[in-house]
Amino acid sequence: MELDFSILLQDGNLPLLLKGLWVTIRMTFFALCISCMIGLLVGIGGMSKNKLISGICATYLAWFRGTPLLVQLVLLYYGLAISLQIDLTASVAGVLGLGMYSGAYVSEIVRGSIQSIDQGQMEAGRSLGMSHWQTMGKVILPQAVRRMLPPLANEFIALTKNSSLLSVITVPELMRAGNSIVADNFKYFEIYLTIALFYFVVNFVISTLIRILERKLHVGGVRT
Amino acid sequence: MIQITELNKYFGAHHVLKEINLTIDSGEVVVIIGPSGSGKSTLLRCMNYLEPIQSGQIMIENQPIGMIEQQGKIKEMPQKQLNLIREKVGMVFQNFNLFPHLTVEENITLSPLTLGKVNKQEANKVANELLLKVGLTDRAKAYPEQLSGGQKQRVAIARALAMRPHVMLFDEPTSALDPELVGEVLQVMKDLAKEGMTMVVVTHEMGFAREVADRVVVMDQGKIIEIDSPDIIFQHPSQKRTKEFLNKVLK
Numbered sequence: 011m012e013l014d015f016s017i018l019l020q021d022g023n024l025p026l027l028l029k030g031l032w033v034t035i036r037m038t039f040f041a042l043c044i045s046c047m048i049g050l051l052v053g054i055g056g057m058s059k060n061k062l063i064s065g066i067c068a069t070y071l072a073w074f075r076g077t078p079l080l081v082q083l084v085l086l087y088y089g090l091a092i093s094l095q096i097d098l099t100a101s102v103a104g105v106l107g108l109g110m111y112s113g114a115y116v117s118e119i120v121r122g123s124i125q126s127i128d129q130g131q132m133e134a135g136r137s138l139g140m141s142h143w144q145t146m147g148k149v150i151l152p153q154a155v156r157r158m159l160p161p162l163a164n165e166f167i168a169l170t171k172n173s174s175l176l177s178v179i180t181v182p183e184l185m186r187a188g189n190s191i192v193a194d195n196f197k198y199f200e201i202y203l204t205i206a207l208f209y210f211v212v213n214f215v216i217s218t219l220i221r222i223l224e225r226k227l228h229v230g231g232v233r234t
Numbered sequence: 235m236i237q238i239t240e241l242n243k244y245f246g247a248h249h250v251l252k253e254i255n256l257t258i259d260s261g262e263v264v265v266i267i268g269p270s271g272s273g274k275s276t277l278l279r280c281m282n283y284l285e286p287i288q289s290g291q292i293m294i295e296n297q298p299i300g301m302i303e304q305q306g307k308i309k310e311m312p313q314k315q316l317n318l319i320r321e322k323v324g325m326v327f328q329n330f331n332l333f334p335h336l337t338v339e340e341n342i343t344l345s346p347l348t349l350g351k352v353n354k355q356e357a358n359k360v361a362n363e364l365l366l367k368v369g370l371t372d373r374a375k376a377y378p379e380q381l382s383g384g385q386k387q388r389v390a391i392a393r394a395l396a397m398r399p400h401v402m403l404f405d406e407p408t409s410a411l412d413p414e415l416v417g418e419v420l421q422v423m424k425d426l427a428k429e430g431m432t433m434v435v436v437t438h439e440m441g442f443a444r445e446v447a448d449r450v451v452v453m454d455q456g457k458i459i460e461i462d463s464p465d466i467i468f469q470h471p472s473q474k475r476t477k478e479f480l481n482k483v484l485k
Contacts (some may be wrong), residue, residue, distance in 0.1 A: 133284050134331035137347035138397055139321035148348055152335050177373055 029185030044109025049116025076113035087179040104176040123157040163220040241290035265443040268453035282323040324394030328406040330386040332378040339374040364392035384415030401432040
């Protein structure tokens with residue numbers, strides 16, 4: 011077996027991969043923002059006493075967690091365009107699709123960490139005259155966020171890896187860049203190994219950043 | 235100050251408080267004692283509506299708390315109204331329930347600041363005065379984790395006082411403490427009683443009840459079985475069950 015990594019330096023392959031990497035990072039970042047917003051809304055909404063709100067949130071969770079991301083992406087990009095004439099660009103469909111899918115998982119992380127905070131904290135806040143939402147904002151969430159970080163790191167890393175599925179709906183991200191290069195020169199091992207390395211580096215950075223954040227947020231007795 | 239009339243509370247099918255009638259006057263210190271499971275903590279928690287009630291009424295300074303009558307129907311009062319009444323009722327918990335992500339000072343100032351009662355400067359000044367009162371001025375910047383149990387509970391008392399409550403509820407404030415730390419918390423409570431604060435205290439500290447209480451309420455199986463001055467309760471209780479209970483705890 012002969013590996014020929016010099017292929018990266020030919021035909022502008024490396025710049026093409028780096029461009030793909032940049033698209034992957036951008037897509038993942040925007041999806042991550044959407045995912046956090048949806049996760050917070052659906053997570054808190056799921057605990058609502060209002061049956062309608064908690065019902066909507068439970069349905070959202072069940073649907074987006076219970077169907078494959080690939081199917082959701084294809085529905086969003088091809089399905090909407092062809093059947094309903096809603097023509098999203100590949101990038102918009104991709105970011106939305108990833109964000110909505112991951113948001114379902116984040117909502118469970120949010121709910122779990124809020125519910126893990128001792129009931130006495132809410133009672134203390136309420137007994138001091140603060141409202142439910144004031145206590146939620148000033149007492150419960152600051153403690154819950156700390157507990158969310160480790161599972162959120164997992165989720166964000168999964169999100170980055172899942173972004174490779176966007177290649178199917180023509181987003182020119184890392185995986186798709188690799189596919190197009192391989193189609194020309196059949197250097198499967200070299201190219202995909204390079205791609206794997208790129209994903210690895212991105213995820214390594216994410217997990218390191220979250221660990222730093224965890225340490226920064228560690229004040230007083232707030233332990234996970 | 236507090237009037238409880240014909241209060242009934244259920245946990246599911248379990249009838250935990252039965253036809254409770256109790257009036258607490260301004261400036262009075264009332265200690266509630268009784269065997270575990272008798273409903274004394276639940277009764278205390280009803281007094282600021284941390285526990286919903288099924289029938290009866292609780293009035294704080296002539297205002298109902300929790301349930302109100304509207305167009306002939308009894309229903310839960312709006313949150314805003316409830317929050318306003320709760321400001322007048324301070325609560326101290328068995329497990330302190332300090333906010334672990336905030337310093338001692340921030341624990342005390344959080345609620346007054348959040349509710350816009352005072353500005354930051356005044357809030358810190360009040361916090362300082364209260365910490366002086368509970369003997370913890372040097373721990374203002376510490377986090378709860380760094381405090382002993384007794385210190386935590388004293389901070390919790392200061393935190394409740396920061397809202398300038400008209401009545402303080404104590405839910406077994408010394409039960410989670412090591413024996414040698416009980417005294418410092420009881421001392422703060424005694425000082426508070428001396429200043430004329432209205433206090434309702436659920437406790438197993440019979441010494442405190444005897445020394446500080448104006449009246450002692452004895453509960454058993456969800457009912458108030460006896461209310462009287464500490465002298466009478468501890469020396470000549472009229473109820474057999476009171477005698478049995480006291481014999482057990484005073485042994």
